[in-house]
Amino acid sequence: QVQLVESGGGLVQAGGSLRVSCVANGRSFGRYAMGWFRLALGKDREFVAAISWDGRSTYYLDSVKGRFIISRDNAKNTVYLQMNSLKAEDTAVYYCAGGALVSRDSYDYDYWGQGTQVTVSS
Numbered sequence: 001q002v003q004l005v006e007s008g009g010g011l012v013q014a015g016g017s018l019r020v021s022c023v024a025n026g027r028s029f030g031r032y033a034m035g036w037f038r039l040a041l042g043k044d045r046e047f048v049a050a051i052s053w054d055g056r057s058t059y060y061l062d063s064v065k066g067r068f069i070i071s072r073d074n075a076k077n078t079v080y081l082q083m084n085s086l087k088a089e090d091t092a093v094y095y096c097a098g099g100a101l102v103s104r105d106s107y108d109y110d111y112w113g114q115g116t117q118v119t120v121s122s
Contacts (some may be wrong), residue, residue: 001027001113002024002025002026002028002032002110003024003042004097004098004112005024005113006021006022006096006113007020007021007023007116008020008081009094009117009119010069011081011120012118012119012121013024013086013120013121014087014097014121014122015085015086017084017085018086019059019081019082019083019119020083020094021035021080022034022078022079022080022113023076023077023078024079024094024111025077029059029077029098030074031100032098032100032111033050033053033098033103034051034070034097034099035051035096035102036048036050036070036097037094037095037096037097037102037106038092038093038094038095039092039095041051041070041092043092045095045108046106047061047104047105047106048060048064048094049061049064049068049070049081049092050067050070050102050103051070051071051072051079052102053102055071058070064083064092067086068082068083069082069084078098080107081119084105084117087120088092088120088121089120090103091119094112094115094116095113096112096113098111099111100110111116
C-alpha cells in the first residue's frame with residue numbers, strides 16, 4: 001500500500017556532491033519515520049541516516065556525519081539525502097525505507113524502495 005521510489009543517483013567524482021530523493025505514494029507518508037540505507041558490493045546493508053516523522057530528529061552513521069544531511073518535505077511526500085564530500089567508499093545502492101519509529105535497524109522499517117546507484121569515482 002506504500003510505494004517508495006528513489007532517484008537522483010549517478011556518477012560523481014570524489015569530493016563532489018549529490019542529492020538522492022525518495023518519493024512516497026500510497027498513504028500516510030507524514031506519519032512515517034524515514035531512513036536511508038546503502039548496500040555496497042561485497043558488504044552488508046548499512047544504515048546511513050534517519051529522520052523522524054516531523055523532521056525534528058535526525059540520526060547518522062558516524063562515517064557520514066557532517067557530510068550527509070537527511071531532510072524531508074511532507075507536503076511533497078519526499079525525503080532527501082544530500083551527500084557532500086563524497087568518497088569512493090560511499091559507492092553503493094542507496095535505499096529509502098519507511099517505518100513507524102525512527103531507527104537505525106533495517107528490521108524496523110516496513111516499506112522499501114528499489115534503490116538508486118551512487119558511484120563515486122577517484
